[in-house]
Amino acid sequence: MKKSLAAVVGAVLLAVLAACGGGEDAGAKTLRVGTLSDSKPNAYQENGVFTGFDNELLKAIAAHQNLKLEFVSTEFSALLGQVATGKFDIGSSGISQTDERRKTVDFSAPYNYQSLGIETREGVAITDENSLAGKRIGVVQGTVSDSWLTANAPTAQAVKFPQDAAALAALKSGAIDGAIFDQATAEDYAAKNPDAKLKVVKAITTTIPHGFAVKKGNTELAGKINAGLKAVIADGTWERVHQRFEPNAPVPAEFKAGQK
Amino acid sequence: MDDFLNTFLNWEYIWEVFPDLLGTGLLNTLILSVFSALIGTVLGMLLATMGLSSKAWLRWPARVYTDIFRGLPAILTILVIGQGGGILIPSLSRNPYPLGILALSLIAAAYIGEIFRAGIQSVEKGQMEASRALGMSYTKAMTLVVIPQGVRRVLPALVNQFIALVKDSSLVYFLGFLAEQRDLFRIGQDLAANTGNLSPLVAAGAVYLVITVPLTHLVNYIDKKLRTGRKVRVDDEGGETELLNAGKVPMS
Numbered sequence: 001m002k003k004s005l006a007a008v009v010g011a012v013l014l015a016v017l018a019a020c021g022g023g024e025d026a027g028a029k030t031l032r033v034g035t036l037s038d039s040k041p042n043a044y045q046e047n048g049v050f051t052g053f054d055n056e057l058l059k060a061i062a063a064h065q066n067l068k069l070e071f072v073s074t075e076f077s078a079l080l081g082q083v084a085t086g087k088f089d090i091g092s093s094g095i096s097q098t099d100e101r102r103k104t105v106d107f108s109a110p111y112n113y114q115s116l117g118i119e120t121r122e123g124v125a126i127t128d129e130n131s132l133a134g135k136r137i138g139v140v141q142g143t144v145s146d147s148w149l150t151a152n153a154p155t156a157q158a159v160k161f162p163q164d165a166a167a168l169a170a171l172k173s174g175a176i177d178g179a180i181f182d183q184a185t186a187e188d189y190a191a192k193n194p195d196a197k198l199k200v201v202k203a204i205t206t207t208i209p210h211g212f213a214v215k216k217g218n219t220e221l222a223g224k225i226n227a228g229l230k231a232v233i234a235d236g237t238w239e240r241v242h243q244r245f246e247p248n249a250p251v252p253a254e255f256k257a258g259q260k
Numbered sequence: 261m262d263d264f265l266n267t268f269l270n271w272e273y274i275w276e277v278f279p280d281l282l283g284t285g286l287l288n289t290l291i292l293s294v295f296s297a298l299i300g301t302v303l304g305m306l307l308a309t310m311g312l313s314s315k316a317w318l319r320w321p322a323r324v325y326t327d328i329f330r331g332l333p334a335i336l337t338i339l340v341i342g343q344g345g346g347i348l349i350p351s352l353s354r355n356p357y358p359l360g361i362l363a364l365s366l367i368a369a370a371y372i373g374e375i376f377r378a379g380i381q382s383v384e385k386g387q388m389e390a391s392r393a394l395g396m397s398y399t400k401a402m403t404l405v406v407i408p409q410g411v412r413r414v415l416p417a418l419v420n421q422f423i424a425l426v427k428d429s430s431l432v433y434f435l436g437f438l439a440e441q442r443d444l445f446r447i448g449q450d451l452a453a454n455t456g457n458l459s460p461l462v463a464a465g466a467v468y469l470v471i472t473v474p475l476t477h478l479v480n481y482i483d484k485k486l487r488t489g490r491k492v493r494v495d496d497e498g499g500e501t502e503l504l505n506a507g508k509v510p511m512s
Contacts, residue, residue, distance in 0.1 A: 077449045080456020085263050104456035136354065138436060141446070142453025159436040160446070166339070166434045173346045175353040175436060213456075 030068040031221075033058065034088030037073040038163050041184045041245040042094030042210075045073065053245040054092045057111060058212065060237045061228030076142055080104050083213045089221060091213030094182075096144050098208065106216050108225040110209030111238075114144040115249035117186030118204070119171065120178035122197040129202065132156040138167035138179035144206055145180035172196040184246040205250060234258060270459040277451045277460040281467050285444035289471070291357070292429035292443060296364035297422050303365060304372025309402065311377050322373065329370035335431050338363040342435040356435035364432065368425050375421060379414035380406060412486050419479040423472045444468060 035055055037045040043052040050071035062069050069090075074082060076093060083091040084104050094114060097107045120126040126135060132153040139145040141160045149158050159176050161167040168189055170176045181189065183203050190198040214221050232238050236257035242249070310322035329337065341363035346353025353359075383406045391401035411418075430445035437446060448464030451457075 077453040077461075078458065081267050081452070081458045084456065085267050098454070100454055101456045136438075141450055147454075157438055159438055160433075160442070160450075161436050162433055166436065169339070169343045170346075170353075170436050173343055173353055174350055175343070175346050175356075 030070045031062075031089040032087070033069050033071045033090045033092050034074050034079050034082050035071050035091075036076060036079070036093045038165070039076070039093055040164065040188070041182060043092060053112065053241060054094055054210070054212075056241045056245070057229075057232065057238065058090070058092050058225075060232045060241065061225055064228040064231050065224045067224065067228075080213055083215060086215055089214065089218075090225070094144070094210050095213055096147070096206075096208045097211045098147075101213075104216070105213040106218065106222055107211030107213055108222055109229055110211055110254075111229055112210045112242075112255070113208075113252060114206045114210065115183035115246065116145055116148060116180050116204045116206060117183035117200040118178060118202045119181055119186040119189065119198055119200050121171065121174075122199060124177050126178045127201050129153050129204070132178065135177040136175070138170055138176040140164060140167060144208070145182075147208075148204070148206055149180055168193075171198065182246075183249055187248060203249075205252075267458050268462050270457050273451060273455060273457050273459040274463040277448060277463050280442075280447045281444055281464055284440055284442060285447040285464065286467055286471075288441060289426065289429055289443040289445075289468075292361060292364065292432060293422070293426040293471075295361045296368055296429065297425055299361070299365035300368030300372050300421075300425070301418075303369035305376055305407075307369060307373030308376035308380060309407075311373065312380060326370045326373055329367050330374070334367050334428055335434060337367055338431050339434055341366065342432070356432060356437060356441070360432035360435055364425065364429060367428070368421065371421050371424075372418065375414050375417045376407075376411065378417075379410035379412075381410070382413055383409045412483075415479050415483050415486075419475055423475060426471055426475075427468065 033050075033055070035050055035052075036043045037050070039052070041052055042054045043050070045051070050073065055071065059069065061067075072088065074088075079088070079091050079093060080095070080101060081104070082088050091105065094112070095101070095107075096114070097110065101107075118126065118129065118132070124135075125131060129152050132149075133155040135156055136159050137149060137153070137156045138159045138161055139149050140163055146158070146160065149156060159167075159170070161170065164181060164185065167176070167179050167181070171179045172193065179186075183200070186200045190200055212225055214225070233255055234257065238255050239251060239257055242251060242255070307322045307326060310318045311326070313319050338360065342356060342359045345359040345362070380402075387405055387409065388401055391405045392398070396404070430443050433443065433446050437443075442450070444464045444467050445461070448461040451460035
């Protein structure tokens with residue numbers, strides 16, 4: 001009796017596994033894109049649709065190259081590993097192309113630079129990166145803000161949060177003195193929280209470029225993305241998408257329409 | 261297979277993350293979980309005895325508390341107490357530890373209270389009746405006779421809860437940590453985010469096992485001891501030399 005029950009359970013499990021495996025084969029032609037659902041303005045979800053600067057740019061590139069995309073949300077710390085193992089074909093979430101990450105994945109050509117904003121509350125003596133020393137400054141773990149703060153204000157007390165919302169709440173409640181967000185996000189927060197009297201005191205353009213991540217050695221896909229990227233920069237699509245998500249951030253010369 | 265090993269067991273990254281895990285993360289995880297376990301156990305016992313009381317004004321608050329704190333996602337409770345507590349008491353908002361420990365304790369208390377209640381209720385009615393018949397008050401009978409037996413029976417379930425607490429302690433991170441305040445999981449995640457490799461998290465997992473596995477075996481050992489008592493030896497003449505100090509009577 002016990003044995004037959006085990007056999008039935010085993011058979012059901014096998015059937016379920018087989019069914020799951022079958023599903024992946026059928027969708028092999030659609031590229032799976034790993035992205036984030038909460039990282040404005042680069043990658044986020046709105047009304048059930050994955051959007052943001054990076055994802056809209058990628059959609060434009062895909063349209064140009066006749067690629068079909070399917071977006072899946074994940075955790076940033078897991079994203080590159082999932083690209084490396086082939087769970088996702090492309091990683092898209094404002095990923096800085098650091099040497100450390102190049103050991104794990106390959107990157108497309110640069111498609112953007114992060115603009116950061118130093119945000120604080122009225123009455124706090126923070127005006128620029130030089131006045132961060134000794135202050136409690138919130139950053140989201142593993143982001144450009146995090147590495148920028150470590151490199152440019154090593155004497156600040158970096159308070160690490162898992163995502164923007166937690167850091168914003170801490171800034172509003174006074175648990176931290178300031179925070180480094182993406183510039184467009186920081187301005188959005190200041191506008192939407194008039195009671196908290198938040199202000200962006202300084203905008204900073206960083207120098208490490210963003211790239212779409214692909215599996216190491218997948219030069220075919222990287223080549224297609226790069227060709228599409230060239231085309232959407234040349235025809236002005238890049239600037240249009242940029243205007244939509246980061247209207248106040250400067251447009252680097254290399255991304256202006258007409259660039260080859 | 262190589263991909264798999266490289267993603268989860270890349271020794272270079274594991275080697276890199278280990279000093280931080282042992283030097284910073286282990287201590288922080290232990291601080292968070294040990295303090296919450298202690299406070300949670302005390303509050304849990306309070307909730308259990310309140311829940312078993314014959315007085316409705318004691319029973320109902322315990323019931324409502326348990327339903328709420330057991331029913332909400334832990335992360336929400338931590339955010340509400342951690343961030344909200346900081347707004348109400350600004351002096352606490354600069355350090356996530358006190359409020360984080362409070363939130364974890366309050367959540368743990370709800371679960372531990374139910375574990376204690378189940379244990380106490382499993383003690384045969386006769387125990388209470390006999391104690392009362394001997395002239396003990398209700399309180400005395402509970403504290404000296406019923407509760408000790410009940411707690412003993414649920415020790416394994418209690419340790420289950422402690423293990424869950426050790427793992428849940430990583431959620432306090434939502435309140436914001438300085439580099440030296442990070443717990444095991446966050447240290448692993450930091451390096452994982454910077455490298456795109458998951459091996460640092462696997463290394464953190466190994467340290468969690470170093471805490472949780474001995475805990476399980478310790479409770480099994482204690483549990484067995486309490487169930488069987490010390491061995492009784494009988495000497496050659498048939499006299500029971502050690503019977504008088506033979507320890508606990510075997511339990512059902």
